[in-house]
Amino acid sequence: MKLHRAEEIWLIIGVAIIILSMVLTGYQAFAQGMAPPSGMETIDPQKVSETAPFDNPGVFEVGENKYEVVMTLQAFSFTPNEIEVPAGSEVEFIMTSRDVVHGFQVAGTNINAMVTPGHVQRITQTFDEPGEYLVLCNEYCGAGHQMMATTIIVK
Amino acid sequence: MELAEKRPFNEKLQHALGVNPKDAKLSLTYFTVSFIALLIGGFLGLFQGLNRAGLMELPTWFDYYQTLTTHGILLVLVFTTTFTVGYFYASLSHTLGGLLPKVRKMGWTAFGAMVLGVVLVATTVVMGNASVMYTFYPPMQASPIFYIGLVFLVVGIWIAAFGAFINVAHWRKNHKGQHIPLLAFFATGVFVMLVFGSLGVTVEVLMLIPWSLGWTETINVMLSRTLFWSFGHTLVNIWYLTAISAWYVAVPKLIGGKLFSDSLTRLVVILLVILNIPGGFHHQIVDPGITEGWKFIHVFMSLSIGFPSLMTAFAMFAMFERTGRRKGGKGLLGWFKKLPWGDVRFLAPFIAMVAFIPAGAGGIAQTNNQLNQVVHNSLWVVGHFHLTLGVTVALTFFGVAYWLIPHLSKRVLTPQMNKLGIIQTIIWTIGMLFMSGAMHFVGLLGSPRRTSYTTYGDNATALSWDPYLILLAVGGTFLIIGVVLMVYIVFNLMFFAPKGNTEFPIGEPEADAYPTPKWTERWGLTIVLLILIVAMGYVVPIMDIINVPGSPPFITW
Numbered sequence: 025m026k027l028h029r030a031e032e033i034w035l036i037i038g039v040a041i042i043i044l045s046m047v048l049t050g051y052q053a054f055a056q057g058m059a060p061p062s063g064m065e066t067i068d069p070q071k072v073s074e075t076a077p078f079d080n081p082g083v084f085e086v087g088e089n090k091y092e093v094v095m096t097l098q099a100f101s102f103t104p105n106e107i108e109v110p111a112g113s114e115v116e117f118i119m120t121s122r123d124v125v126h127g128f129q130v131a132g133t134n135i136n137a138m139v140t141p142g143h144v145q146r147i148t149q150t151f152d153e154p155g156e157y158l159v160l161c162n163e164y165c166g167a168g169h170q171m172m173a174t175t176i177i178v179k
Numbered sequence: 180m181e182l183a184e185k186r187p188f189n190e191k192l193q194h195a196l197g198v199n200p201k202d203a204k205l206s207l208t209y210f211t212v213s214f215i216a217l218l219i220g221g222f223l224g225l226f227q228g229l230n231r232a233g234l235m236e237l238p239t240w241f242d243y244y245q246t247l248t249t250h251g252i253l254l255v256l257v258f259t260t261t262f263t264v265g266y267f268y269a270s271l272s273h274t275l276g277g278l279l280p281k282v283r284k285m286g287w288t289a290f291g292a293m294v295l296g297v298v299l300v301a302t303t304v305v306m307g308n309a310s311v312m313y314t315f316y317p318p319m320q321a322s323p324i325f326y327i328g329l330v331f332l333v334v335g336i337w338i339a340a341f342g343a344f345i346n347v348a349h350w351r352k353n354h355k356g357q358h359i360p361l362l363a364f365f366a367t368g369v370f371v372m373l374v375f376g377s378l379g380v381t382v383e384v385l386m387l388i389p390w391s392l393g394w395t396e397t398i399n400v401m402l403s404r405t406l407f408w409s410f411g412h413t414l415v416n417i418w419y420l421t422a423i424s425a426w427y428v429a430v431p432k433l434i435g436g437k438l439f440s441d442s443l444t445r446l447v448v449i450l451l452v453i454l455n456i457p458g459g460f461h462h463q464i465v466d467p468g469i470t471e472g473w474k475f476i477h478v479f480m481s482l483s484i485g486f487p488s489l490m491t492a493f494a495m496f497a498m499f500e501r502t503g504r505r506k507g508g509k510g511l512l513g514w515f516k517k518l519p520w521g522d523v524r525f526l527a528p529f530i531a532m533v534a535f536i537p538a539g540a541g542g543i544a545q546t547n548n549q550l551n552q553v554v555h556n557s558l559w560v561v562g563h564f565h566l567t568l569g570v571t572v573a574l575t576f577f578g579v580a581y582w583l584i585p586h587l588s589k590r591v592l593t594p595q596m597n598k599l600g601i602i603q604t605i606i607w608t609i610g611m612l613f614m615s616g617a618m619h620f621v622g623l624l625g626s627p628r629r630t631s632y633t634t635y636g637d638n639a640t641a642l643s644w645d646p647y648l649i650l651l652a653v654g655g656t657f658l659i660i661g662v663v664l665m666v667y668i669v670f671n672l673m674f675f676a677p678k679g680n681t682e683f684p685i686g687e688p689e690a691d692a693y694p695t696p697k698w699t700e701r702w703g704l705t706i707v708l709l710i711l712i713v714a715m716g717y718v719v720p721i722m723d724i725i726n727v728p729g730s731p732p733f734i735t736w
Binding site: 026027028030031034035038039041042045046048049050052053054058059060061062063064066067068069070099100123124125127129130131132134136137138139140141142143144145156157158160161162163164165166167168169170171173175 | 486
């Protein structure tokens with residue numbers, strides 16, 4: 025099997041792009057802590073209301089400018105559904121589903137995570153810009169999927 | 180022994196007489212279903228587009244999610260599968276000297292199983308018992324009949340695949356020491372992928388059936404998703420491999436050129452077959468239950484599929500340049516003008532190839548973990564696969580239809596029909612530019628996929644997406660014109676075009692081509708490597724999710 029010289033160059037450039045993109049992705053994920061949400065904790069989806077911390081969903085201040093949002097997702101709502109945090113705060117969302125698969129997405133940010141029954145999903149975001157952020161479910165979850173939304177107010 | 184001696188004579192006879200009418204009938208029947216699925220699925224797509232733009236309300240007896248589920252099943256599963264089987268059975272018949280009677284029978288049995296499966300699936304969706312999308316993620320639970328229908332569909336695919344294997348094995352036995360014809364090589368690759376790719380989803384469906392019948396109480400959600408995507412992504416690449424078989428084999432002949440390189444082409448097939456299945460993980464980059472480390476390893480698995488595509492990109496344009504120069508094209512780009520732009524059999528697959536440049540680049544971008552997080556489950560993804568499947572695959576299939584259908588029906592593509600085909604190709608391209616373009620942009624802004632028209636209570640962010648959604652609907656309107664034209668052309672070529680002989684275009688190697696190495700024929704080795712790659716990709720991640728507490732069923736529509 026013989027490759028043309030130009031094809032060799034082309035494939036070398038191609039492989040270089042693939043390797044470069046691997047390196048960048050790996051650097052961002054492991055050196056800068058930007059890996060995609062990958063919650064490994066499990067939970068019995070039939071006992072969400074009795075299992076801590078989901079027996080008490082809400083917004084909790086856990087440090088200076090640090091918040092935790094313990095949230096359950098269910099057809100077709102988010103609990104808690106009114107979230108307000110001051111500008112500049114770092115918020116960790118700790119989530120699980122009470123029923124089917126849902127998605128947790130905040131438009132205008134990089135928050136995007138699948139929330140599946142049986143797992144606890146976590147994602148952290150610092151909200152620097154004040155404003156009203158649209159939170160929506162981005163995984164089809166039933167007849168009312170298009171109504172499953174709320175807002176985060178950053179003051 | 181007698182049979183073996185008779186075959187070469189049969190082959191000569193076949194070439195003299197053209198297509199075997201019994202084989203032609205089988206493939207044409209597959210194409211009939213394929214293009215009816217395109218017609219119905221296309222209209223459902225239009226309705227969704229109009230609804231999504233807020234221009235049309237869908238009735239409660241067939242709501243947005245039923246429309247979307249049916250659109251997905253008809254176009255992603257039915258249109259593509261029936262076309263692929265029809266096309267490769269016609270290819271095997273042509274290149275291997277006719278289908279064996281036993282294989283032809285298997286082709287019909289496969290057809291019966293698939294049609295029965297689709298009817299069962301479609302009926303449950305129409306009756307409102309399975310608004311679960313073609314991904315049917317549990318714990319949403321469809322009617323058991325939906326899952327049983329899927330079993331028939333998969334069994335049909337397997338019968339078709341084993342029929343192909345039998346025919347290829349028979350040919351090899353009678354042609355010791357020869358390479359199987361290139362198009363039959365592609366067919367073998369595609370059917371190997373179909374069999375191995377569908378193993379995961381079969382296991383999933385076999386867990387879903389007892390659960391949907393109430394025999395088991397809970398289902399493992401993450402395991403189901405992972406098994407589904409081991410199939411889902413392979414399926415996408417099966418259509419792609421089918422499309423590039425026409426680029427490598429038929430297109431050179433259609434433009435008066437030669438094969439780029441028989442050996443490199445076979446290497447591309449082997450690489451795609453080996454590397455494909457673990458690509459499914461890139462659909463789960465923001466899922467819980469898979470570690471950051473494994474997600475990173477799987478970036479490599481997904482990107483490695485890009486490598487054979489880079490080889491294809493080079494091969495195509497090198498072949499175009501060679502052909503254009505032989506026809507007298509001078510200078511840096513003179514060869515480009517020499518290509519047969521007025522021939523729809525070339526124009527349609529050419530646009531399909533060009534579309535794969537942005538489509539492939541978008542794919543490479545979105546498989547990188549952090550970038551995926553920006554666009555996951557947004558309309559960007561829908562825009563992406565309407566470029567890959569809707570343009571690269573669909574336009575290639577249309578391009579094949581212009582010569583394969585008249586070849587089988589013993590008719591010809593008239594200049595008028597060719598012209599209509601060019602108009603169809605242009606309308607389709609414009610429609611996809613609008614629709615896919617709008618989807619990409621609005622997806623970046625955060626607009627989700629699989630969501631009926633909503634402003635989320637007049638939320639300002641959601642309202643700002645509306646102009647893009649209007650463009651999406653404009654694109655959908657162009658596309659439905661394209662669908663109707665295409666279906667008209669197909670049935671014209673099947674039943675009404677003037678009688679005549681149309682060639683099955685098979686590219687020939689260059690006079691100075693290097694001989695193809697023997698190891699390309701070692702399918703056993705290819706399959707062992709495929710299994711090794713699947714094991715490397717899946718064993719540990721599956722161990723991580725196999726014991727997750729199960730979910731009871733929910734019907735949320």
